[in-house]
Amino acid sequence: EVQLVGSGGGFIQPGGSLRLSCAASGFTVSSNYMGWVRQAPGKGLQWVSLFYTGGTTYYADSVKGRFTISRDNSKNTLYLQMNGLRAEDTAMYYCAKFSRMGYFDYWGQGTLVTVSS
Amino acid sequence: ERVMTQSPATLSVSPGERATLSCRASQSVSSSLAWYQQKPGQAPRLLIYGASTRATGIPARFSGSGSGTEFTLTISSLQSEDFAVYYCQQYHNWPPITFGQGTRLEIK
Numbered sequence: 001e002v003q004l005v006g007s008g009g010g011f012i013q014p015g016g017s018l019r020l021s022c023a024a025s026g027f028t029v030s031s032n033y034m035g036w037v038r039q040a041p042g043k044g045l046q047w048v049s050l051f052y053t054g055g056t057t058y059y060a061d062s063v064k065g066r067f068t069i070s071r072d073n074s075k076n077t078l079y080l081q082m083n084g085l086r087a088e089d090t091a092m093y094y095c096a097k098f099s100r101m102g103y104f105d106y107w108g109q110g111t112l113v114t115v116s117s
Numbered sequence: 118e119r120v121m122t123q124s125p126a127t128l129s130v131s132p133g134e135r136a137t138l139s140c141r142a143s144q145s146v147s148s149s150l151a152w153y154q155q156k157p158g159q160a161p162r163l164l165i166y167g168a169s170t171r172a173t174g175i176p177a178r179f180s181g182s183g184s185g186t187e188f189t190l191t192i193s194s195l196q197s198e199d200f201a202v203y204y205c206q207q208y209h210n211w212p213p214i215t216f217g218q219g220t221r222l223e224i225k
Contacts (some may be wrong), residue, residue: 102208
């Protein structure tokens with residue numbers, strides 16, 4: 001059974017950093033495309049980042065240069081390093097398995113990031 | 118960037134009735150369109166991909182149609198567990214990956 005368990009969210013002041021983790025089971029992260037999607041409180045879904053099997057990464061313009069996606073194959077875990085956090089980054093962050101065709105077929109439960117002074 | 122627009126923002130339907138949700142793309146996305154369901158406090162769940170193919174375990178009352186720029190998600194006979202927010206997402210040309218703003222399906 002595919003499972004994605006996100007963690008690492010919390011309350012952080014503007015300008016601070018957080019690293020989100022997403023532990024996968026039931027499949028191998030390194031053999032699959034993976035991504036992060038966020039959802040601000042009461043708002044819709046916003047794509048954040050993608051990590052391809054070969055190591056290619058993509059970012060939404062709103063986070064480019066501040067966020068870094070990575071993975072640890074030995075831990076079967078995906079990460080999102082978030083630096084220079086802003087109030088508008090406040091959201092639930094979902095990790096998701098991304099099918100090679102281009103849609104998210106499995107989602108984690110989300111981890112909440114709140115950026116506020 | 119392809120902009121996805123969903124309508125209506127909120128749809129009120131009685132249990133047992135049919136619900137029809139729309140999604141429009143600013144440029145053709147061929148059949149590269151997915152639908153997701155999100156219930157309060159839960160992560161989204163994939164319902165439909167390829168505009169009309171149901172994901173694993175999705176009941177047959179959910180159906181998708183359309184191609185190009187106009188798409189429809191139909192729920193043939195609404196069950197209580199179907200009241201949720203529904204999002205469309207295009208994957209014809211990415212990145213960026215773009216979602217519609219969502220349609221809230223509520224009980225009438």
